[in-house]
Amino acid sequence: MEYLAHYGPSLCVKFHGDLVYAANGPFLHCYNYHTGELKRRCRIFHRNKIHGICIGKDGGLLLYGGNSVLIADLQDVNERTCLMEREKSVNGWIISGEFSYSGDQVYLLTSYNKVIICDKFGRFMMNKSLREEKSILYSGSITVYSQDKVYINAGTVMGGILLWDLYAEKMVHNLKGHEGSIFFVTESADGRYVASCSDDRSIRLWDLRTGELLSVGWGHTARIWNLKFFDSGNRIVSVSEDCTCRVWEICQRGNNIDLIQQNIYEVHLTKNVWGVDVDSTGRKVVTTGNDGRIKITNLGDQLGTEEEQKCYTVEEIFDRTNVPLEKGEIIKGFEWFDFGLVAITSTGKIFLLSSTKDSWIYLTKNDKFSSYSITHGVPDENVIVFANNRGDLLLLKFSDDGERIVAKTEYHCSNLSKTTNCLIRKDSSSALLVLLESPNPRDHLVCLKFSLSTLTHLDTYHFTKPANFVSTCIDVHQNFLLIGSRFSTLAVYDLTATASMPYVIRNLNPGDTTTSIKHVEDQGSSSLFSVTNRDGYYNIIKVNLTQDASHRIIHSNKIVRGFLEGADFDDRGDFITFGFKSSLFYVYNETACYEVFSHICGGAHRQWKLSQDSKSYTLVYIKASDIYIKRFKKAATRETLFAGIHGREIRDITVQKHRKFNDGFLFCTASEDTTMKLMHIEPKSGRLTNYWTQRKHVSGLQRCQFINETLMISCSAREELFLWEIDAQAECSRPYMTLRQTLPTSSGNPDLRIMDFDVKFDSKGENFIMATVYSDSAIKLWLYNHKENSFSLILSGHYKTCCLLNVLLEVLRDQLYLITSPTDGHLVYYNISNQIPFKIDVDDNSLTFGDLKLCESELPEFDCKLQVHQSGIKTIDSVMKTNGDLVIFTGGDDNALGITVASVNKSTAKICARVADFQEKAAASTITSCNLICNATKLLTTSVDQTLRLWSVTEEKLVLIDSSYTTIADTGSSDCVSIDESTNLALVGGVGLSVVQLS
Amino acid sequence: MGKSSKDKRDLYYRKAKEQGYRARSAFKLLQLNDEFHFLDDPSLKRVVDLCAAPGSWSQVLSRKLFQDERATADRKIVAVDLQTMSPIDHVTTLQADITHPRTLARILELFGDQKADFVCSDGAPDVTGLHDLDEYVQQQLIMSALQLAACILKPGGTFVAKIFRGRDIDMLYSQMGYLFDRVTCAKPRSSRGTSLEAFIVCQQYNPPSGWQPRLDLDQSVQEFFQGCFRGSDSPDVGPWHETPRDIAPFMACGSLDSFDSDATYHGQDLQGDSDVPRRSLDPVQQPTNPPYKQALELKRKGKLTRAV
Numbered sequence A: 001m002e003y004l005a006h007y008g009p010s011l012c013v014k015f016h017g018d019l020v021y022a023a024n025g026p027f028l029h030c031y032n033y034h035t036g037e038l039k040r041r042c043r044i045f046h047r048n049k050i051h052g053i054c055i056g057k058d059g060g061l062l063l064y065g066g067n068s069v070l071i072a073d074l075q076d077v078n079e080r081t082c083l084m085e086r087e088k089s090v091n092g093w094i095i096s097g098e099f100s101y102s103g104d105q106v107y108l109l110t111s112y113n114k115v116i117i118c119d120k121f122g123r124f125m126m127n128k129s130l131r132e133e134k135s136i137l138y139s140g141s142i143t144v145y146s147q148d149k150v151y152i153n154a155g156t157v158m159g160g161i162l163l164w165d166l167y168a169e170k171m172v173h174n175l176k177g178h179e180g181s182i183f184f185v186t187e188s189a190d191g192r193y194v195a196s197c198s199d200d201r202s203i204r205l206w207d208l209r210t211g212e213l214l215s216v217g218w219g220h221t222a223r224i225w226n227l228k229f230f231d232s233g234n235r236i237v238s239v240s241e242d243c244t245c246r247v248w249e250i251c252q253r254g255n256n257i258d259l260i261q262q263n264i265y266e267v268h269l270t271k272n273v274w275g276v277d278v279d280s281t282g283r284k285v286v287t288t289g290n291d292g293r294i295k296i297t298n299l300g301d302q303l304g305t306e307e308e309q310k311c312y313t314v315e316e317i318f319d320r321t322n323v324p325l326e327k328g329e330i331i332k333g334f335e336w337f338d339f340g341l342v343a344i345t346s347t348g349k350i351f352l353l354s355s356t357k358d359s360w361i362y363l364t365k366n367d368k369f370s371s372y373s374i375t376h377g378v379p380d381e382n383v384i385v386f387a388n389n390r391g392d393l394l395l396l397k398f399s400d401d402g403e404r405i406v407a408k409t410e411y412h413c414s415n416l417s418k419t420t421n422c423l424i425r426k427d428s429s430s431a432l433l434v435l436l437e438s439p440n441p442r443d444h445l446v447c448l449k450f451s452l453s454t455l456t457h458l459d460t461y462h463f464t465k466p467a468n469f470v471s472t473c474i475d476v477h478q479n480f481l482l483i484g485s486r487f488s489t490l491a492v493y494d495l496t497a498t499a500s501m502p503y504v505i506r507n508l509n510p511g512d513t514t515t516s517i518k519h520v521e522d523q524g525s526s527s528l529f530s531v532t533n534r535d536g537y538y539n540i541i542k543v544n545l546t547q548d549a550s551h552r553i554i555h556s557n558k559i560v561r562g563f564l565e566g567a568d569f570d571d572r573g574d575f576i577t578f579g580f581k582s583s584l585f586y587v588y589n590e591t592a593c594y595e596v597f598s599h600i601c602g603g604a605h606r607q608w609k610l611s612q613d614s615k616s617y618t619l620v621y622i623k624a625s626d627i628y629i630k631r632f633k634k635a636a637t638r639e640t641l642f643a644g645i646h647g648r649e650i651r652d653i654t655v656q657k658h659r660k661f662n663d664g665f666l667f668c669t670a671s672e673d674t675t676m677k678l679m680h681i682e683p684k685s686g687r688l689t690n691y692w693t694q695r696k697h698v699s700g701l702q703r704c705q706f707i708n709e710t711l712m713i714s715c716s717a718r719e720e721l722f723l724w725e726i727d728a729q730a731e732c733s734r735p736y737m738t739l740r741q742t743l744p745t746s747s748g749n750p751d752l753r754i755m756d757f758d759v760k761f762d763s764k765g766e767n768f769i770m771a772t773v774y775s776d777s778a779i780k781l782w783l784y785n786h787k788e789n790s791f792s793l794i795l796s797g798h799y800k801t802c803c804l805l806n807v808l809l810e811v812l813r814d815q816l817y818l819i820t821s822p823t824d825g826h827l828v829y830y831n832i833s834n835q836i837p838f839k840i841d842v843d844d845n846s847l848t849f850g851d852l853k854l855c856e857s858e859l860p861e862f863d864c865k866l867q868v869h870q871s872g873i874k875t876i877d878s879v880m881k882t883n884g885d886l887v888i889f890t891g892g893d894d895n896a897l898g899i900t901v902a903s904v905n906k907s908t909a910k911i912c913a914r915v916a917d918f919q920e921k922a923a924a925s926t927i928t929s930c931n932l933i934c935n936a937t938k939l940l941t942t943s944v945d946q947t948l949r950l951w952s953v954t955e956e957k958l959v960l961i962d963s964s965y966t967t968i969a970d971t972g973s974s975d976c977v978s979i980d981e982s983t984n985l986a987l988v989g990g991v992g993l994s995v996v997q998l999s
Numbered sequence B: 001m002g003k004s005s006k007d008k009r010d011l012y013y014r015k016a017k018e019q020g021y022r023a024r025s026a027f028k029l030l031q032l033n034d035e036f037h038f039l040d041d042p043s044l045k046r047v048v049d050l051c052a053a054p055g056s057w058s059q060v061l062s063r064k065l066f067q068d069e070r071a072t073a074d075r076k077i078v079a080v081d082l083q084t085m086s087p088i089d090h091v092t093t094l095q096a097d098i099t100h101p102r103t104l105a106r107i108l109e110l111f112g113d114q115k116a117d118f119v120c121s122d123g124a125p126d127v128t129g130l131h132d133l134d135e136y137v138q139q140q141l142i143m144s145a146l147q148l149a150a151c152i153l154k155p156g157g158t159f160v161a162k163i164f165r166g167r168d169i170d171m172l173y174s175q176m177g178y179l180f181d182r183v184t185c186a187k188p189r190s191s192r193g194t195s196l197e198a199f200i201v202c203q204q205y206n207p208p209s210g211w212q213p214r215l216d217l218d219q220s221v222q223e224f225f226q227g228c229f230r231g232s233d234s235p236d237v238g239p240w241h242e243t244p245r246d247i248a249p250f251m252a253c254g255s256l257d258s259f260d261s262d263a264t265y266h267g268q269d270l271q272g273d274s275d276v277p278r279r280s281l282d283p284v285q286q287p288t289n290p291p292y293k294q295a296l297e298l299k300r301k302g303k304l305t306r307a308v
């Protein structure tokens, strides 16, 4: 077994020049944060995770975690990929470590409030402690002021903070006031302050000299794990279980010192941010969390300084341009350009703001656009379009610097008596399409074409408007115009055949208003478009625009929360969404799952526009009739050095073994955090790419499994079971996945879990039967009809009242069996052949379903029941022997591994089962997963004791041949795929994910 | 930990209320006893219940030890927890941290020079989510309990403690093996199969002959056990080495017909069960006073919003 890669909780992180050192389990990773390149990866410890990193003045490196410590030089990490042989063990859990002032000694604070002092080679020198204060610590820190002044801060469970002088071994202060265990405590480098946090979720600032409490900072909504002073001890950054990182300012007003929360950043996925560091300029924060993400947040760019945010009142604009303001006159519309802003008022006055000069200019007044106007622009062409409700249009084109108007067109569309909507889009030939819509459902949609260089009118198209259609957004691709509407509807028009009826797609998702349509890429003769809906749904649809137009939804998902106003793929292929949530406007990276920025603007009900160029986003909006311009610089460096995986336990993993994608494999993870991720693994390096995070489940997942080349099933509590279709075409930049069908539920009980499922396809590989087992002991059998896309129940019953953990559907000697494992440790066999009409092909054991009259039948009595384990069977795998016997491998909560052989007794036609092998102490804890590999000659098991074990299977006996410790806690799932004759790749999940090569 | 509606549907929760226990945990001890019968020994007189709040184990102990009101001379139950506990008949309660050596000294004082027959600990620290740290703290809690057991147990006595079967559990099994003749990992059916929780049942207290347990207020637990376990007398800093590990036999406790704590029971299941009352039940445990009470209060008032 060889570890190719590991992804999981990262507990600490450090900036050093252009580099970021981040812990990753027992490995130390080193990134260049400008390029995002992973420069080094070095194994540090045998078993322990790295909990702390210190870099000494002269390049000394101190790493610690658990009872392990390693003292080395940064140079060693550059030259070596493994430093494990230099690992030292300490008597106790190391809470904190630090280099001495001269750098030639190391202090280690252990969990019983004892400091071990050793030299650079890890040789013990002496112990220091505080008399009779040896109860357990959750946190602590060491501050080195000089060669002989060293302060220890020890965070206890019940006794507050013990601040003591190391060499004097005397208490300096016992800081009391927090409720609950102290989770972090630190001193500012200048010796002014102590900052601490505890289970009470507050941050407390203390005067180090007097021990007096100065201020209490509230804000975090869960426990705080780490604090760091920066900006010469004038600011503090905190990270928490609530997934945020917050910046606090220490404000001195007279004699009062206050801790003021300055900014909040959502940085990690549920839940826990562990590590934090600030770079030497105080402008960048790096955080690491349980999701394994290494996130860089730019503080400097979001501070809301003058250059970043501007606000103009209407009065100010009129004042500055010396134009008299009419009573009740307000801004009605605007568009942002490189040179600045163009805005129109409610009396039809048009103003221009030059962003470089910060000056307003009055351009013109057009009475046609008073009282009602719609404004749109094409920023990269410097073109703005105003429309009113009587079919009038005013088009203006500006010079690049905004100084001159280079083209101007006024146009009246006489075909429509009233126009209530106007949408515009630049097409591929650099012409501008303007869509006008009247409120009358019988009126045509009118589309006008203008030259973008001269603004001359080129063409007019008339389109029939579908029923129930209110246009909301448009896109143009080749000669097709796609118009989005309310009622989650979309119409596709051919600009070359305007007389033909549109191709209409209705009920794309459960939402209402379609907010954006964007061409994504082409796939053969089809085109892919992303479509967003204000209610949070987004889809990718594949539209074939040839003669017989057709479409398919190939991707469906929903954002975390809030309103979705639009989305697009960026240069790196990441899907970027934006919209509103409560009082915030947000831009979110949906692929990597992090917030790019958010801004408090007051909420969704306002005029706003987002525009972007390669360097920045500009959000312009109106709040209380004032106009606000907020610019966010796009990060010049990478925002994530590693995007991370799930922040909570991965409960199941399934690899698409039927076919490869992009020289690797697609796989799916099902997590306790209620999401699933569709990812890709590159088998040589173990490198992961995350494509999508699916949020359809509302409860923590139990299982997921690919059932053929394109379909996958996932299940969880609330009786949720979803059938997914994965569209993975080699010519596409990424795979897509959409929900195909949902299994009917029987009750509203939120605790009712579908624990497992198994399927058997018919011989055509289209329809399948599926067994599901439940936490209330229910057993059900379903038929999935491919053509009708429907699940129908064909059989149901109960085992007893205990929870069922696994299920298998197997054909044994022309009989169909359902085998389940309850929490009572038995394997229970049901012969269901008589309950469902089917034929079994004796050659390949495949099924042909008869004319299934979908009668619901009762589960028959079980054929056989055999106790294999003392308690729950957690995992099961099986193989059919050539003689027709079924060999079942089971791993239990009782630490044991069993082999059961089941065969059909020829005379009684009943199942006979026997336990062929039983390894009582197969692991030190629950065995959570097992996978047969190498033609069922080997079995890989995982256990919560964090050990992977490889067993050989010969003559129905198990022999342990290899075992390897994994840093993944709650080790709960695995899947294997063979990459060549002799090599298998195992993906092991729990709190994190490991990629192991088995040869 | 707050009580979710899931807990309320839990049959053990209902049964606890029915039988007057303060927590569903009572059934864990009862089911362990079904298998090991350590509480059925008529000579059982003096017991210590560590990490005892809200007190359902103490209730079980009190009922077992004092069921026969006549023969109660020199019987004693001492219960210790960080949290306050409302009084239980025949139980002396102490509010203290069991990882603090001073607490152990106070318990020893309560017993005078008498030995105890049985020491148990159902303790669980606050979980941080850092699995290795949580498991370490849990093991330290067990070591503190074991330290007391070592000082107070009569030879042949029994020690029972809650464990989490994580990565270093085999190390703990091995250490227990130095002090007891029989060490078993037991899982009562009332403990959820999805949780790592189990109980280590150590029978026949029999410490190494050369080792004298001696409580010293200035010593940490680790120092206390130096010379007792092999490998525990390691220097403060030394080369990395594997620690001895051992897998204890596993024992599922409670009969197969007892309620399954992983199962989902519906309304009709409950009505069919005469044991379970149909009316709604008051919470079994008293509401606790969490350290983050003030934070919750601020949140409720909308003072912890994202707006800054």
Ligand SMILES: C[S@@+](CC[C@H](N)C(=O)[O-])C[C@H]1O[C@@H](n2cnc3c(N)ncnc32)[C@H](O)[C@@H]1O
Binding pocket: B022, B023, B025, B026, B050, B051, B052, B053, B054, B055, B056, B057, B058, B080, B081, B082, B083, B096, B097, B098, B099, B122, B123, B124, B125, B126, B141
């Ligand atoms: C699961 S509860 C015990 C339930 C108890 N056996 C019953 O049946 O009611 C765990 C208890 O351990 C206590 N505990 C945790 N750490 C402790 C410590 N260091 N000292 C004393 N008690 C502790 C907690 O306060 C909590 O009440």
